[in-house]
Amino acid sequence: MRGGVSVSSPKLPVIKDIGIFYAALTAPLASPNSHVIVDIGSRNLFWRVGSRYWVGRSPDDGPIKQIVVFKGRAFGIDSDIRLFKVQLTPQICIQEIPVMESSMIRKWHHSDRWLVICGDMLLMVALRGPIIVTGVTFEVFRLDLSTKPALWLKVEKLENWAIFISTDKRSQALSCMNPEIWGGRSNCVYCYNHDSKHWVALELGKPLQGNGPTSKFNPNIFIFMGRDSKVQPMWVFPSMLSFCR
Incomplete structure (x- = not known):
């Protein structure tokens, strides 16, 4: 719900029988920069709340497994503990942080x-x-x-x-x-x-x-x-x- 109005995402562009392994909301629904990020096993899908479509973005070696928002920036790790910075605007960009x-x-x-x-x-x-x-x-x-x-x-x-x-x-x-x-x-x-x-x-x-x-x-x-x-x-x-x- 956002301001008493129901918010629904478009249908996920996934193949039948592929499940959602992880999902995260990056900000409250009322935020203009609120995104839902999901891991469907092979890649990540991003949906900006209110938009009409999902966007697929992932690191080259596999999807991000966890996402947190820290000091206004989104960070994530994959199954190999590689660390990534996720930029959501003006377009989605995933950048690995050397550790x-x-x-x-x-x-x-x-x-x-x-x-x-x-x-x-x-x-x-x-x-x-x-x-x-x-x-x-x-x-x-x-x-x-x-x-x-x-x-x-x-x-x-x-x-x-x-x-x-x-x-x-x-x-x-x-x-x-x-x-x-x-x-x-x-x-x-x-x-x-x-x-x-x-x-x-x-x-x-x-x-x-x-x-x-x-x-x-x-x-x-x-x-x-x-x-x-x-x-x-x-x-x-x-x-x-x-x-x-």
């Missing part, structure tokens, strides 16, 4: 990654392995654009921030400042297990603990990070967000 190689952040070290904004920081949250079980840790890296090439710098502590992710890779990660106001914990990555209907909170830099000092696996904590045929929602309480300033 210095780092042994800490090579793609085979992490099976899942999420881009998330925390105040004035653009972060990448990384998980080692496709499941969250005892002993698993998250790692967080901050983008430093002050150097050329840019750098992903490891973050040791989130300070007074908490990050929320979903078991569905298509869901956008969220951040919250001062989570203690509503009973949460800072310096934690929260993940919702839609099977058990419980949150799991992992303190940054510390592995998930089992049932005891000799426990190698806690059967009550087993979260698979994947992509089902049906999108798993990321639940957030509006009353909670009203405190996140």
Whole structure:
């Protein structure tokens, strides 16, 4: 809805049985520069809200998998953790941002990654392995654009921030400042297990603990990070967000 008027996109120009792997809205619908960006597996499609057509644009080696808007600019990463700047006006242009190689952040070290904004920081949250079980840790890296090439710098502590992710890779990660106001914990990555209907909170830099000092696996904590045929929602309480300033 925009000003009480329904907004509908034109039909996606895709082949039958090809699904949408990811979608993002770059700005509120009322914004003159609002775009919907989707990943259909082979390429990205862009729709400027209110226009009559989709535009196909992608990096040469495959589509962008995640998009965030940081300080008024759109950034994205692909499956190889290459970083891109996405210009939406006057025409769509995707430009790769050179990033210095780092042994800490090579793609085979992490099976899942999420881009998330925390105040004035653009972060990448990384998980080692496709499941969250005892002993698993998250790692967080901050983008430093002050150097050329840019750098992903490891973050040791989130300070007074908490990050929320979903078991569905298509869901956008969220951040919250001062989570203690509503009973949460800072310096934690929260993940919702839609099977058990419980949150799991992992303190940054510390592995998930089992049932005891000799426990190698806690059967009550087993979260698979994947992509089902049906999108798993990321639940957030509006009353909670009203405190996140």
